[in-house]
Amino acid sequence: MSKSQQDFESVLSDSATDVASFSQKKTLLDKIQSLLHANPALVPLIVLMLSLLVFGLILGEKFFSPFSLTLILQQVAIVGFVGAAQTLIIITAGIDLSVGAIMVLSSVVMGQFTFRYGLPVEFAILCGLGVGAICGFINGFLVAVVKLPPFIVTLGMWQIVLASNFLYSANETIRSQDIAEKAAALHFFGEKVKIGGAVFTYGVIFMVVLVLVLNYILNHTAWGRHVYAIGDDSDAAELSGVQVKKTLISVYVIAGLICALAGWVLIGRIGSVSPTAGQFANIESITAVVIGGISLFGGRGSIMGMLFGALIVGVFSLGLRLIGTDPQWTYMLIGILIISAVAIDQWIRRVSA
Amino acid sequence: MNNNIEPILTGRGLVKRYGRVTALDHADFDLYPGEILAVIGDNGAGKSSMIKAVSGATIPDEGEVMLEGKPVHFTSPIDAREAGIETVYQNLALSPALSIADNMFMGREVRKKGFLGKYMRMLDRPKMEQIARDKLSELGLLTIQNINQTVETLSGGQRQGVAVARAAAFGSKVIILDEPTAALGVKESRKVLELISDVRSRGIPIVLISHNMPHVFEVADRIHIHRLGKRLCVINPKDYSMSDAVAFMTGAKEPT
Known part of the structure; x- marks a missing residue:
């Protein structure tokens, strides 16, 4: 101890040296809690494996075939894309209600630019992607610079973008045959790769690649760490040297861009360009994110969890349909899953070292 | 402090208003190389506003901040960090x-x-x-x-240790500590005070904002007393008692 210490502290050298300690015996439950705290995607992964196992046991071959399993992937491709965008925003402690609307507007722009104005399809696709990025930028600007709550901003943008979509498209659907004839590039993500009984669309493959790339970016680049830090405590992030505004805007722009990509994939999936498609994409994406163990309070969770969350919903939907139950059972189970996921999230947050 | 030595960080005539409240009223500030300068003052005296102004967390309405004699205009804590000023905030x-x-x-x-x-x-x-x-x-x-x-x-x-270590690791010119012992126990405070002495012994000057008079009088070379938005006086802790300092900062006594 230094010489300059206060007199009353001289007794410190005789004081107990052990730090306040709690019962060191860690129960199995504590260990599980720590493990889940370190690996937030573990819960949804376990739930996914269990649900695959249970449906596999009940339905056997009918469910456990390469065809059925890859069908699930195809059904969750769109949710996977939009969920990836939603994940980025929820990690910053925001929420994006406009993801579905941006997706549909982008797909309509891609279609209408090609058919109404006769632009080259590649250029029209670029315009669609641009529209998505611009919508994202508006969201990001309002959240980061004007400092409006993300919920309000995206609630407003949801209506604005959706209305623009209907006004611009005049509620007109572009038929699948026309697209196949004149603008096959719009169907690019619907093309299939068959391996045995398994059917993969380019959309599915690209979605998985996108999630893996984002997982790398979020965990192994400075930008990714900043996104987490902002969601955790944006004031602290700002003071410790993160450019919060710039990073937040970039997150919303990237999310808008991913939604636009989802719009392109949507054309491949449903065949036509329809301004009324994808109405539930925002709710489905939030569901996937929440079941995936990503905290709505920001700063916690893994994008892999979102993918598992989307797959869990896909497995339940297909499994219950094959069993032949009323589809309402699916919604009920998903509702239970959402609440359980948030309850588990709260429990994991209370972890000690 | 010897007058021949140039201060490393100075503030001159700093003014900061928040609406109708004047938090800083032409405040001055000097930090010399290698010293520990404590900043004390009653709540609302404008200590934090002054520290924020010299560390880039707020932009003063008027006045000038100089680092090593050159005027600097920090618009964010990132600017200040790049110039070698590290701050440990109260919220860490x-x-x-x-x-x-x-x-x-x-x-x-x-x-x-x-x-x-x-x-x-x-x-x-x-x-x-x-x-x-x-x-x-x-x-x-x-x-x-x-x-x-x-x-x-x-x-x-x-946590406090991690925040101080971060500042000590990267702060090349000045380290500012805002209430570093406020949330700590006796032994932990002692650790932090030792840490502060360690950092000074490496030649980096430190600004210490604290309400804890024994800590201030123990480690500080000079004490800057802030009152009503400006610097009231700077005292040497060897020449004054803690009760004198408290009397100055509350206005019970005028410095001579």
């Missing part, structure tokens, strides 16, 4: 869900060399962890076993 500015190493390198991450770092922008985790571990053990904080544990699993004193 740590991200609880991120690891110690991630926190220490927040905003100045080290990337891998070669292709992975340049094009894949991959972080050099092993290197950052190594530096973080070295810095913590240098400051006697190696009770922390795992550099990858998240900050939320640390005790209050350990």
